[in-house]
Amino acid sequence: MEWAWLIPVFSFAAAPLIVVLGRVLPGSGSFLAILAIAAGFALFWWVFAGFLGAGAGTENCLVSAHTGTLTCHYQMAWFHAGLAGAAGSVALTWGIIVDPLTVAMLGLVTFVALMVQIYSLGYMRGDSRFGWYYAVHALFAAAMLTLVLADNFLLLYVAWELVGICSYLLIGFWHERPAAKEAAKKAFIVTRIGDVGMLIGILLIWREVGSFSMFDAFEAVSSGAMTEGVTTVAALLLFLGAMGKSAQFPFHVWLPDAMEGPTPVSALIHAATMVVAGVFLVARVYPIFSAYDGDALLVVAVIGLITALMASTIALVSVDLKRILAYSTISHLGLMMLSLGAFGYTAAIFHLLAHGFAKALLFLGAGSVMHGTDELDIRKMGGLRKVMPMTAFLFSLGALSLGGIPILSGFWSKDEILLAVNDHLNPAFIILALLTAFLSAMYMARAMFVTFFGNLRQEMEHAHESPASMIGPMALLGVLAAVFGFVGFNWPGSYQGIGSFLFFHEAEGFHFNWWLGILSMILAVGAFVLGYLIYIKDRVSLEGFRARIGGLIPVVENKYYFDEAYQWVVDRVVLVFANFIGLFDRIVINDLAVNGPANSVHRLGIAMRLHVTGHVYSYAMGMVLGTIALSIFWWFRSVS
Amino acid sequence: MVDLVYFQLLSAALFVIGMYGVLARRSAVLIVMSIELMLNAVNINLIAAASHLGYRSVGEAFTNFDGQIIAIFVITVAAAELGLALAIILRIYRNRGSVNVDEVDLMKW
C-alpha cells in the first residue's frame, strides 16, 4: 500500500518519454501510455487488497477521527517555504492518503483510463499527432491519480491545475478547427475562474490553520480553531473550484463546448474522471463542509439541484449526440452535488462510480457511432442498430443504466441519492429531484431510440461497426454499467456493501425505501415507454405540449442564453475595460505623465533660448547686473 | 599717508569707465581695452589695500605681500588674455573684415 504513489508515477514517466521518443517508437509510443496505466491498474488491485487487509494497527494507518474511516498516510519532504524550523515557515510534502474514497477513485480512474486508451488505438488511428495524444493522456492520468491521492491542499491544487491543462490540450487537440480552439480556451478560463476561488479558499485555510495538510484543517475545524464564519467561507470558496471543474451552474457553459475534443477524451475527462474532481473535492474535504451543521452544504445542494434540472431540460432538446451526453453529465454531476448537500456522501460517491462507468460507455458508444457514420446530429440518424449491432446494444445498456432502469447500476445509485435527499432536505428538493430523474430517463430514451432504433436511413447504410479494439473496452465498461450496482448490497459474509466501505462517520448498510424505489422505477420505466411511443411509434405527439409551453422552447434550445450573456460580458465589459486600461496607459501614463514633462521642458527650452541674443554686450550687461544684484544682496545681509 | 578711500575712489572710477566701455563700445578692440582698464582698476584697489593692510601698525616692517602678489598675477593673466583676445579679434577681422561685435552674433541658439 505504501507503493500507491507509484500509480501516477508510471504515467508521469510515460508522458515525456512519448514526447521525446515518440518519433522512433512503433505506434508513436502509444503502448508506453497504455502499459503505464495498465501497471497502475494492476497496482490498484494490490493497493486495494492491502487496504482491505489493513487495520488500525497497520503502520501509518489509523481510523480518522474526522471521517471515521481507516486512513493510511504516507509522505516525504518536498520543499520548505521559509527557513526550516523557523516560526512561520511551512514544510510542504509529497503526501498521499489511502482511504476508501481514494481507493474507489483509483479504481475508477485507472480502469476507465485504461479502457479509453485502448479504445483510442482504434479511434485515433492515423491521426498526425497520435503520439502527442497519448503523451497528454498519460500526463492526464498521472495528474488525475495524483489528485485523488493528494494529502495536502497544495498537492491537490497542483494536480487540479494539471488536469485542467491536460483538458485544455485535449479539447484543443484538433486546434485547426476554430471551434475546438475556442472551446479549449473557454474551458480553461471558465474553470480557472473557479480555481481562483479555490486557491483563495486554500490560502484562507492556511491563514487560519498555518498548514496545508488536510488533516490539520479538519482538526482545526473540529476543535473550533476555525470559527463558523471562516469555515463556511472557506468551504464555499473551495466549492467555487469544484463548481468550475464539475461544470456546475453557472460555470457549466464550458462542458458542452468541450465536446469539440476527440470523443475518447470526452469519455475519460469530461464524463468519468476530471469533471467528477469537483464532487471528489467536496467529498474529500467533507469535514469542512459538514462542520457547523453544514451551512455550506445547503449551498451545494441548491447549486446541484439547479444544475441538474437545468441541464436535463437542455439535454432534452439538444440534437447533437455528444452534447446530449454532455448535458446529461452536467445533470448527473448536479445530482451528485445535491446528494453531497443532503449528507448523502456515500450515495454521491456510489453514483459517481456508477455514472463514471456508464457515461464513459455512452461516450465511447457515441464515438463508435461517429467513427462509423461521421455524423453526430441525431436527427440524421435512426435504426443504426442494424449496421452497428454491438454499439447499439452497449449504448442502450449504458442509457438504460443511467436512465435508472432497475437492476442496472444507475438505478441503485440514483435511488440512494433520492433517499438521502428525502431524508435530509426540504420536500421541495425531493420533488424536483424526482423530476430530474424522470427527465434524465427521458433524454436517455430520446438519445437511444432516435439514434439506434426505428428505420435505417438511406445515407446511413454505408455505416460500419467499429473494430474490436473499440468494442472490447466498451463491452468491459458495459459489464460494469450493468452489474456495478450490486456492490451496494450487503452481501453475505464480511462485505457489508459499498455504504459501509465508503462511509463517512458511521458505517451504513445498504438500505432501500420501498415507496421511493418503486416511484423512481415507475418514473424511469415510464419515461422510456413514453420515449418509445413518442420517438419510435409516433403514438404520442408532442405538438400539443410544445404549443402549450410555446415560448419556453427557444429559451431552452438556446441553453438559457448563458453563452450569449457571458459573451456579452466578455465583449462589452472585460475587453472594453482592458482596452480602456491599454489606452489609459498609452495616453495618460505615457503621453501625459511621461512625455508631458519631457515636452514641457522642451517647450520651456524653446522659450528660454530667446534671451540668448548672441550680442556680446547683452551678455556683459547680464553679468554686470548680476554682480550688482549680488553685491546689494550681500550688502543687505551684512547690514542686517 | 594718503587715505585709502581716495585710491578706492580712483579705482571705482576707472572700473566704471571700463565697464561703460565694455557695454557701450562696438569695436572689439575698444572692448578689450576697456577690459584692461577694469583689470587695472582692480589692481590699483588691490595694491592700495595691500599697502594699507601690510603694516600691522604705523612704523612697523612691511609683512604682508598678498595684494601685490595677486596684482602681479592679474597683470600676467591680463597679458595672456590680451594676447588671446587680440588673436581672436584678428581672426574675426580676417573672416569678416570688421571687428564690430554687433555683427558677430553667432554665439546663440
Add this chain to the structure above:
Amino acid sequence: MENFDQIALALIIFIPLAGAIAAMFMPADRQKDVWYFAIVVAGLCFALSLYIFLRYDYGAGGFQFQDSYKWLPAPVDINLSLAVDGISALLILLNGIILLGGVLISQNIVYRPRDFFVLLLALGAGVFGTFAVRDLFFLFFFYELAVLPMYLLIGVWGSSTDFRTFFRAKEYAATKLFLFLVAGSVLVWIGILAVYMGAAESGFPTFSMETLGRLAEAGQLSEEFQTWVFPLFMVGFGVLAGMWPFHTWSPDGHVSAPTAVSMLHAGVLMKLGAYGIIRVGMVIVPEGAENWMPVLITLGTVNVLYGAVSAMSQTDLKYIIGYSSVSHMGYVLMGIATLDRIGVGGAVLQMFSHGIMTALMFLLVGAIYDRTHTRDISVLKGLFSRMGVTGFFFAIAGLASMGLPGLSGFIAEFMVFTGAFRTYLPLAVLAVIGAALTAVYILRLLALTFLGESDARWEHLTDASPVEKAVGGAFVLIMIFVGVWPEPLLRLINVSVDALPGV
C-alpha cells in the same frame, strides 16, 4: 579551493569586463570570431556563477566568498568589498544563465557585432557587480554600469515599430529607458548619500553595507530618518523594477530592443531594482521599510492587476510580454512588501523564475520575428504547424507565466500569496484574481498566434535554429526542475531571507 573561493567574485566581475575590453581590439568585420569569443567569456561567467551557487554553504548561511579591496581609506571609507548571500548567489546564477543564453542566440547580429558584444559583456559585468558588492558606492557604480550599455544597445541595434495609431522609434525607447533609470538612480544616490551622512552623524562615516546594516540594527539611525530615506530607495529602485506608475519605459524598451537585450532587460535588469529594495532598503533602513510597506504592497498589487489588464488589450507580442513582466514584477514587489519569510522568499524565487521564463519568451518572440518580420498577433496565425518546437516552448513559458503547477512560476507565486495572505489579506485576494487574468491574455496569445489553421503566408517558415532550440530547451528544463523540486533554490533563499531584518 579556499583561495579560489576568495577571488571567485572578483573573477566573475573581472572576466566579462576584461572580455569586453579585449573584444574592443578584435577586428570589427569578423562577426563569427567575436561571437565565439563572447560565448567563451559568457560561458566562463556561467561556469563561475554555477560554481558560486553550488559552493554556497546554505547550512552556514550569511555572507560567503568574502573578499575586499581598499579604495579610499578611512574618512571616506569606500572599499570594493565582495560577498554573496543566498539571494545574491541565486541572482548571479540567473545572470550567468541569461547572459550565456543571450550571447548564444545573438549569432545573427551583423551590424557592428563587435561593439554589440562589448556592450553586452559590460552590461553583464555591471549586473554581476551589483549582485556581488557589499559597498553602497560600488553598488551604485555597477548599477550604473549595467544601465548605460542598455541605452546604446537599444538605440543602435533596436528596431522601430509602426503601430498604425502611433509610432515607437527605437531612439525614443532608448532615451526614455535611460532617462527613467537615471532618474531612479539619482534618487538612489541621494538616498545613499543621506545614509552616509546619517551614519557619519553617529560617528561611523562609511559606505560599507555591512557596517551600515549593523548600525541600523543597533538603532543608530533614527526611525524618522529612515522613514524619509526609504521612499528614495523604494521609488529609485522601484523604477528599475517596473513599479507602477514608473513602468512605461519597460514595455517600450522591450518593443524596441534586440532579442538578447530584451532577455537581459526583463531577465535580470528589472531584478536589480527589486534586489536593491531588499539589499539596501530592507537592510539599511529597516524601520523605514516597515513603515512604507503598505504603500509598496499596494503599488505591487496595482502592478499585478494593471499589467495583466493592459496586456489583455495589446496586439504586439513584445508588448504583451512586456506588460506581463510588469504584472509579474508586481508579485516580486508584493512579496518583498509582506516582510514575511515566506513572502520575501517567494519574491526572490519569483525573480529567478520570472527571469528564466520571460527570457525564454523573448527568445522565442525574437525567433518568430526573425522569420516573419512582424510581431502583430492579428497577422500571425497557426504558427504551430510550421514552428512546432517554438510553439511548444512558448506554450510552456506561457503556462509558467500563468502559474501552472509543475513549472517554476507556480511555486514562487504560491509563496508570495502565502506570505501576503497572512499579512495583507484583501490585497492578496486581488492578486490571486490578477493571476487568473494572466490566463486570459496568455491563452489569447497562444490561440491567436500558434493554434488554428496555418496561414498560407507563413508556409515558408522554418522552425527555431539548433542554437535557439538548445537554449530554449535548457530554459524549459530549468523551469520544470524548479517547478518540481524547488528545494535546492529555496534552501539558499530561506536561510538568507531569515537573516534579513524585519522578516
